Amino acid sequence: MQLNLNTKILLGFAVAAGVLLLTAVASFLSIRQLAVQTRHVEHTYRVIQEAEQMTSRVRDAESRVRGFLLTADTSYLQTYNTSQREIEQSFERLDRMMADNPRQVVRLDSMRVLVRQKFNNMELLLKPNRAVTSSSAQTILDTGRQTMRAIYTMFEDIKQSELTLxxxxxxQQNIYETITPITIIVSATLAILITLWLFxxxxxxISANEKLQQxxxxxxxxxxxxxxIIENLANQVVQGDYKVKIKDKEKDSLGNLATSLNRMTQTLDDTFGALQNRNRELDQFAYVTSHDLKAPLRGVVTVVKWIEDxxxxxxxxxxxxxxxxxxxxLARLEDLINGLLAYARIGRTxxxxxxxxxxxxxEEVRDMVVPPSFHLEIPTSLPLLVTDRLSxxxxxxxxxxxxxxYHHRGQGTIRVSCAEAKKEYEFTVADDGPGIAPEYHEKIFLIFQTLRDRNTAESTGIGLSIVKKILDEQKSTIRVVSEPGQGTAFIFTWPKVSVTEKAI
Structure with missing residues (x-):
């Protein structure tokens, strides 16, 4: 299985880290064992030294007693008492140091018994008003010498055992002193070799990757x-140039895409050519409709007026x-014709x-469509725009x-307001009319849709459709806020920068 570079690097570093870890563990164990053996050696020396000091103090105590017996100088007794306390402290220290060696503990206990016997003999000689004959004193001294020899013998046993240990x-210390540096050197050498191999x-x-990257x-x-080149083609298509072509003959995905784009631009060129012809035909139809339908319509209106007159x-x-x-x-029919023509021409002029x-x-619109019975509130803070005035x-x-x-009273109040957003203005046209139920808020923007009976209001149902189409052309939105009996507010946005200006 072929491994990638990252995997190889990680694997190599893992091996090197493992070797280094094993090296560290081996070195740690060796050093720890070396330290343990060193402590053991030091412990043995301390035991031997403490045993020698204790034996020496027993001998010193015996010398102090003899000095007192020969000179009757009580200063010897002060040193004797000090030696006795130090001997007891030595036994306590030896108890702690030999706690892990049962045989030595037995020997130490035997030695403690002998030392106590020795001090008991010396106490007999030191008692005041003692009634001890010369022969008895000699016996005590002989017994003391024998006890001292036994103490020396026991000390030698303890010392010999400690020396063997x-x-x-x-x-073992020498072994670990030899193994530890060898282990460190071998482990370090392995780590260096593995690191060099990994490097x-x-x-x-890396060299292969650099070549591949180039x-x-x-x-x-x-x-x-x-x-x-493809992006340039797309930009030219957006600007309306559908005759542009890409000269890319490569047999890959981009080459196939270039071929598809060339077919697309050709199709767009043909389609938009046909569409322009249709638009011209529609403009001609609109003109003919406006001229040929309105003429007889006006004739019928004239005939009706003649009849009335x-x-x-x-x-x-x-x-x-x-x-x-x-x-x-007839008036609604004329409005319908005018509305259809206006709706058809939106976005094509x-x-x-x-x-x-x-x-x-x-204010100009108010003068044209708002009768005097209505009050129109216009704020003075409406903005100045660079836009298509007619739209x-x-x-x-x-x-x-x-x-x-659609006002139910024939008179009322209409309010126009404006709020500024980041890229657009939000205008509101609100009235105090009958309101619109929520289920009709979307329906009213559909062409030919009206909420009132056509027999009671001459409505074409095109006005709000024209508004919606104009706002769609401007990439703007419109919505209704209304409830029955609470008036209606139409809220629409208008860009600060018009769509046409952006294109320029």
Whole structure:
């Protein structure tokens, strides 16, 4: 199984780290054992030294007693008492040091018994007013000498045992003193060899990777150039140039993409050519519709007016009602034709950018569509925009005329307000009319949709559709906030920088 560079590096470092860890463990164990054996050796020396000192103190105590017996000088007794306390302390220290050696503990106990016997004999000689004959004193002294020899013998046994133990511990200490540096040197050598091997392997891998990176860099540069060509084609397509082509004959994914893009641009060129022809036909149709339909429509309106003027005395009340209904239907038909033409032309006419003082524009719309019975509140803080005046005027015209047309009292208050956002302004046109139920908030923006009976209001159902289409062209939004009986607020956004200006 082929391993990648990272895996090899990690594996090599893991092996090196493992060897170093084993080296550290082996060195630690060797050094620890060496330290243990060193402590054991030191312990043995301390035991021998303490035993020698204790034996020496017993001998010194015996000398003090003899000195007192010969000179009757009591100063000898002070040193004697001090020696006795030191001997007892030595026994306590030896008890602690020999606790792990039962045989030595037995010997030490036997030696303690002998030392006590020795001191008991010396106490007999030191008692005041003692009634001891010369022969008895000699016997006590002889017994003391025998006890002292036994103490020396026991001391030699203890010392010999400790020396035997010392020899064994010195041997083990020498072993670990020899093994420890060898272990460290061997382990360090292995670690260095493994590190050098790993370094060599990594160097080879890095060299191979550098060569591969150079090859990939060359391929990446060529690919970037080809992608740049594709991006340039995409930008030209966005700007409306559908005749652009890519000269890329490579048999790879980018080459296939270039071929597909060339086919796409050719298809777009053909499609947009056909679309331009359709638009021209639609413009011609709109002109013909406007001219040919409006002419007979105006003729019918004129005939109705003649009938009302010339036959005013002969018309019954019902006939007058019929003629009034006819004039309303004819007016709605004319509005419908005008609305359809306006809806069809949205987005297909060139927008003219100019400075627009929104407050002035709203006042002009008010004069055109808001009757005197309505009060229109216009704030003085409406912004100054560089945008298509006609499009914004159509939005305000339709919203204000709707607020008037669908008001249930024939009079009321309309409020226009504005809030500034980061990239757009949010305008609100609110009225105190009958309101709209939430289930109709989306429906009212569909073409030919109206919430009132067509027999009671001459509505085409196109006004809000025109508003929605204009705002879609501007990449803006519109929404309704309304409840039945609580008035209606249309809230729409308008960009600070128009879509046309961005394209420029």
């Amino acid at each position: 010392l020899a064994e511990r010195n041997r 060599q392997k990594i160097s080879r891998e 090859e990939l860099a060359a391929i990446n540069q060529a690919t970037s150039q080809r992608i740049q 010339e036959l005013a005395t002969e018309l019954s009340e019902q006939m007058r009602q019929y003629l009034g209904m006819m004039k309303g239907r 060139e927008q003219k950018l100019e400075e627009v003082q929104v407050q002035q524009l709203v 914004l005027q159509q939005v305000f015209t339709n919203l204000l005329s709707n607020a008037v047309k």
